[in-house]
Amino acid sequence: MQTLRRKNRSLPLVLDALHYLSHATVQQVYDWLNRPSTLREVSMSSVYRSVHLLQKAGLIKPLYFNENQASYSLRQPGNQQAHFVCTDCNRVRILAFPALSPWESLVSEQLGEAFQVHYSNFNVFGLCDRCNLEKQECDVPLSVQSF
Ligand SMILES: [Zn+2]
Structure with missing residues (x-):
């Protein structure tokens, strides 16, 4: 350093x-x-x-x-992060996953013990609460919006 x-x-x-x-x-x-x-x-x-x-x-x-x-x-070794990424506004939220070791152990199971995982990066994509609410409001039929 x-x-x-x-x-x-x-x-x-x-x-x-x-x-x-x-x-x-x-x-x-x-x-x-x-x-x-x-x-x-x-x-x-x-x-x-x-x-x-x-x-x-x-x-x-x-x-x-x-x-x-x-x-x-x-x-941060040993501290894996998972993220929820909004595909509309690109806002990223950190998910509180304790560890992703099951995913990492799949690497050894599927590729063999010779493969060494340094870290993993797990991202989930979708709409955040704000964008989902906006989308729902836009999807309301016109006849329901009046009056
Ligand atoms: Zn969003």
Whole structure:
């Protein structure tokens, strides 16, 4: 970590951002670091460079909630996360799964003991409560909406 800090002063800031945000895209990290109340400016290239170095060092991991961009979260061995991803608004909620070891043990069962799982990433996709409510309100037939 010391060698990483010497190379890039924004590394601890990016780590703090990911700790606070839980998971975030590079743009979300950039926006959070440059929010007006911080009175500081961190360049987008510094955020990209930090994310690249942190991922290379194994301290953060990419999570692909959609095919367009990765979100990143701190890598915590033994602490697996599951996520509910809204396909409409892209809001992500962390699910309180104690562990995903049954999924990980399936890897050994199906692929063999020579395969070693480092971490797993379990995502469930659907509509969040807000988007689902909006959709239901839009689906109400016109004759019911009047009066
Ligand atoms: Zn939603």
